[in-house]
Amino acid sequence: MTAGTVDLAQEWRAWHAEREDTLREPHGWLSLTGLHWLDGEPRAYQDLPGTWRASEGGAEITATAAHGVSVDGVAVDGTTRVEPVDGKPGVLVAVGDRRVEVIRREEHLALRVRDPEAATRQRFTGVPAFPVDERWVVTGRFEPWDAPRRIDVETVVDGLGFHPTAVGTVRFTVGGEEQELVALGEGSGDELRLHFRDGTSGTSTYGGGRILRLGAADADGSVRIDLNRTINLPCSFTAYATCPLPPAGNVVTVPVEAGEKTPV
Structure with missing residues (x-):
């Protein structure tokens, strides 16, 4: 094993540890527990307080102060509108320890529930x-x-x-x-x-x-x-993401037995 190989492996281990720490974050990808597509009707979802609906490219959240729902640190008491951007990370709505990410994908609006107590996060070993x-x-x-x-x-x-x-x-x-x-x-x-x-x-x-x-x-x-x-x-890692597939033709013609494997 050459010195260069040792350095490569050491640098990779540090990088990989940081990558796994990111996945372990309380509201990271391993914390997802639900994906709910909104329509124009105010509805309650899962065990979320209040009602949620799609409205002209944004989402409306209706709750009382007692529900403990907040956007940017401001409690929702009545109806609040959020406007996520298509294809970008969504707007995070705090519900206790959870975060409800309101996302937009094309003309569709959805809620992704992020819970630090999610089983996928709790049992993650790398x-x-x-x-x-x-x-x-x-x-x-x-x-x-x-x-x-x-x-x-x-x-x-x-x-x-x-x-x-x-x-x-x-x-x-x-x-x-x-x-x-x-x-x-x-x-x-x-x-x-x-x-x-x-x-x-x-x-x-x-x-x-x-x-x-x-x-x-x-x-x-x-x-x-x-x-x-x-x-x-x-x-x-989760069934509650909306990942893109590779661009057409983006196929490496040999097996790339490098990098991350399928999570277990």
């Missing part, structure tokens, strides 16, 4: 991963498009779409084969993300693909690709 191997660290080349493009992808929810921003392609060679993947981001100089499937998808890794965050490319377009840091999407 994310399984492949052994770290330096052969999964390669240099790629980012080729930006003239302008970012809004693309359409499917999600794990039937009939629901997602519209990320794609900024170009990343080319690299792994397993002796050249790969080309659409890169997601917000602008050509920002952090790049690769959302892809490979030969392990649906067997040892999550079938909806995994994500690798690359950081920004260098001035000459080169980018470091460390597939050991490929991570699962939230939907691999």
Whole structure:
């Protein structure tokens, strides 16, 4: 084992520990206990106080001060409106120790209930991963498009779409084969993300693909690709997320036996 391999493994362990700490956060992805799609009728959901309904691109929450519901630290006493942004993290509504995340996906509004006492969080013991191997660290080349493009992808929810921003392609060679993947981001100089499937998808890794965050490319377009840091999407941990699927054609042609495996 070379000194470089030891350093790679040590850095990965520190990174992986931080990743698992993030998952353990009280209102992180492991805390989800429900996903409720709103319509125009005021309704009570699960054991949530008050009523909730969709209204012209936003959501209306009706409760009394005694219900203990608050938005941005302000108690709801009557009807309060929140306006989440499509495809972005939602507006958090406090209900005791829980947080109800009001999300918008296309024209649809939904509630995601985040409870620190969720069984998925309480029984979490870590994310399984492949052994770290330096052969999964390669240099790629980012080729930006003239302008970012809004693309359409499917999600794990039937009939629901997602519209990320794609900024170009990343080319690299792994397993002796050249790969080309659409890169997601917000602008050509920002952090790049690769959302892809490979030969392990649906067997040892999550079938909806995994994500690798690359950081920004260098001035000459080169980018470091460390597939050991490929991570699962939230939907691999919970049934209450609305994860996108990879862009069409984003398939690595060799099994990527690196990064996170399917959670157990």
